[in-house]
Amino acid sequence: xxxxxxxxxxxxxxxxxxxxxxxxxxxxxxxxxxxxxxxxxxxxxxxxxxxxxxxxxxxxxxxxxxxxxxxxxxxxxxxxxxxxxxxxxxxxxxxxxxxxxxxxxxxxxxxxxxxxxxxxxxxxxxxxxxxxxxxxxxxxxxxxxxxxxxxxxxxxxxxxxxxxxxxxxxxxxxxxxxxxxxxxxxxxxxxxxxxxxxxxxxxxxxxxxxxxxxxxxxxxxxxxxxxxxxxxxxxxxxxxxxxxxxxxxxxxxxxxxxxxxxxxxxxxxxxxxxxxxxxxxxxxxxxxxxxxxxxxxxxxxxxxxxxxxxxxxxxxxxxxxxxxxxxxxxxxxxxxxxxxxxxxxxxxxxxxxxxxxxxxxx
Numbered sequence: 001x002x003x004x005x006x007x008x009x010x011x012x013x014x015x016x017x018x019x020x021x022x023x024x025x026x027x028x029x030x031x032x033x034x035x036x037x038x039x040x041x042x043x044x045x046x047x048x049x050x051x052x053x054x055x056x057x058x059x060x061x062x063x064x065x066x067x068x069x070x071x072x073x074x075x076x077x078x079x080x081x082x083x084x085x086x087x088x089x090x091x092x093x094x095x096x097x098x099x100x101x102x103x104x105x106x107x108x109x110x111x112x113x114x115x116x117x118x119x120x121x122x123x124x125x126x127x128x129x130x131x132x133x134x135x136x137x138x139x140x141x142x143x144x145x146x147x148x149x150x151x152x153x154x155x156x157x158x159x160x161x162x163x164x165x166x167x168x169x170x171x172x173x174x175x176x177x178x179x180x181x182x183x184x185x186x187x188x189x190x191x192x193x194x195x196x197x198x199x200x201x202x203x204x205x206x207x208x209x210x211x212x213x214x215x216x217x218x219x220x221x222x223x224x225x226x227x228x229x230x231x232x233x234x235x236x237x238x239x240x241x242x243x244x245x246x247x248x249x250x251x252x253x254x255x256x257x258x259x260x261x262x263x264x265x266x267x268x269x270x271x272x273x274x275x276x277x278x279x280x281x282x283x284x285x286x287x288x289x290x291x292x293x294x295x296x297x298x299x300x301x302x303x304x305x306x307x308x309x310x311x312x313x314x315x316x317x318x319x320x321x322x323x324x325x326x327x328x329x330x331x332x333x334x335x336x337x338x339x340x341x342x343x344x345x346x347x348x349x350x351x352x353x354x355x356x357x358x359x360x361x362x
Contacts, residue, residue, distance in 0.1 A: 001117070001272055002303065003279040007051045008038035015117070016110055018065075018072045028061060028074035029113075030054065031085055031120065037074070046077055062087055070106040073113065086116040088128050092140035094168050101143060104171035108141050111190040115198060118268055121303035122354050125205060129162065137201055140165045157193055159200035166193060184250070186336035192265060199264030200257065206353050207260075219346050220263075221256040230255040248343045260350075263343070267350040270315055271304035277318055284317050292317030301355075308351045312344060 004013045011022035013036055019026050025038035030051065037049030039059075045066075046058045057076065062084035064071035073084035081088060087109065094101045119126050129136040142165060145152040155167040169175045170193055180188035207216050217223070231254060239250035247253045252262035277294070284294040294317040298305050305311035319335040326334045339347070 001114070001276050001279075002034075003276070004036040006036070006038050007049060015114065016072065027072065028059065028065065029072055029117075030059065030074055032057075032076055034117075034121065039074075047074065064109070070102075070109050071113070085120075085126075086113045088130070089116070089137055089139050090141065091129065091138045092142065094141055094143040098143070100172070101168060104143075104168040105141060107171040107190060108166060108168065111194050112139065114191055114272075115194040115268075118272060118303060119198070122271075123302065124202065124354065135205060136162055137198075138163050141168050142166070143168045157197065159197045162201055162204070164194075164197045164201065166197070186249075192269075195265035195268045196261045199261035202264065202353075203257065203260050206356070212353060212356075215349065216260070217256070219342075219349055220259045223256040225255065227255050227257060244338060245340050246342045248337060248339065248346070259346070263346045264350050266337070267347050267354070270311065270347075273318060273322075274298065274305060274311065274314055275300065275303045277314075282318075282321075284321060292320045294318060294321070304351075304354070308348050311351070312339075312347075315339075 001015055004015060004017075005011065006013050006020040006023060006025065006027065008025045009020060009023035011020055013020055013027060015029065015036070017027050017036070020038060023038070025040075027036050027038055028047070028049075029035075030037045030049070033051060033053050035051060035053070037051045037054060037059075039047040039049060042048040042058045045060055047061065048054070048058050059074040060077055060079075062071045062073045062075055063082040064084070064087045065073060071084060071087055073086060075081060075084055089112070090109070093105055096102050096105065116126070125135075127136040129138040140163060142155040144154045144167065155165065155169075157166050157170065158164075170179075170190055176188055176190070207213060234251070234254040239247075239253045243250050243253040247259060247262070248266050249262045252259040278296055278298050278300060281296045282294065283296045284292055286293060294314055298310055298314050300306065305314065319337075322335050323333040326332065
């Protein structure tokens with residue numbers, strides 16, 4: 001995530017802010033400028049901003065900002081949509097009259113907006129189901145049915161044909177931690193769910209039936225192997241014994257599709273954290289030559305490093321710092337992963353697919 005400042009008073013602000021704590025101006029994220037803007041009234045339900053790249057432009061607030069307080073994005077006044085590009089991707093909500101569901105919806109949207117920020121910055125194709133019913137994307141936020149309800153079955157987080165379903169229980173920190181422990185996972189976050197599930201969407205869009213498929217199989221394996229059998233085997237027997245030598249997580253060893261999804265999600269973690277570090281001017285200049293070094297001049301291609309080898313070289317010092325800071329605060333490692341050579345090769349492939357950007361020809 002890049003570093004944002006209020007364009008009225010230049011105070012530091014964050015991607016999720018709705019007002020500046022210094023000058024008290026209302027704020028909105030402006031997707032057309034990829035930046036935050038302070039707001040001044042410009043007519044009925046219209047706003048303008050002193051942002052230097054917004055001269056002559058007026059905006060409306062996303063309906064989920066002005067009426068529901070679950071968004072902080074603005075829309076160009078000439079855009080006929082009432083919802084921003086991120087909110088338009090959500091097509092099903094849980095029953096908001098039930099306790100906790102509105103709060104869960106807000107948390108889900110916050111995580112989804114950070115995902116959408118990355119996808120737009122990476123210039124990946126991003127259409128909703130209304131724009132493109134065949135290749136578009138949609139999110140459904142669902143809650144488990146009440147106990148004892150006819151045909152009651154838990155909602156499973158997953159992806160199918162461009163539709164990503166998320167169980168709203170994942171927005172509850174205690175419930176998510178309970179599931180993390182039950183599944184023996186080192187890491188489980190809302191944003192991680194979004195990044196993992198969107199990977200399945202982009203596998204269908206950017207790899208399946210393309211000239212990238214053979215290189216994918218050479219690295220990740222043959223996805224034509226039975227997914228159901230692989231999943232059943234994983235939950236019955238656990239991950240393959242040598243998973244740490246070949247996979248980024250234990251779950252990645254389940255099936256090539258899950259290996260891809262875990263690797264893609266990991267790449268987005270890396271890109272976001274490095275963009276923040278580089279944007280902040282973070283550097284590590286140790287006293288000893290054998291300690292990690294990080295320079296703040298990593299060349300960025302939008303929101304991710306232009307050169308993959310440079311990305312890896314910067315990543316290890318950053319995780320060293322992150323884990324040591326966490327330990328100093330009495331927290332678990334913020335980065336509980338080890339990247340083996342095969343995993344780095346897979347991350348390189350993800351980088352190449354993202355650099356390719358557009359839907360490939362078959």
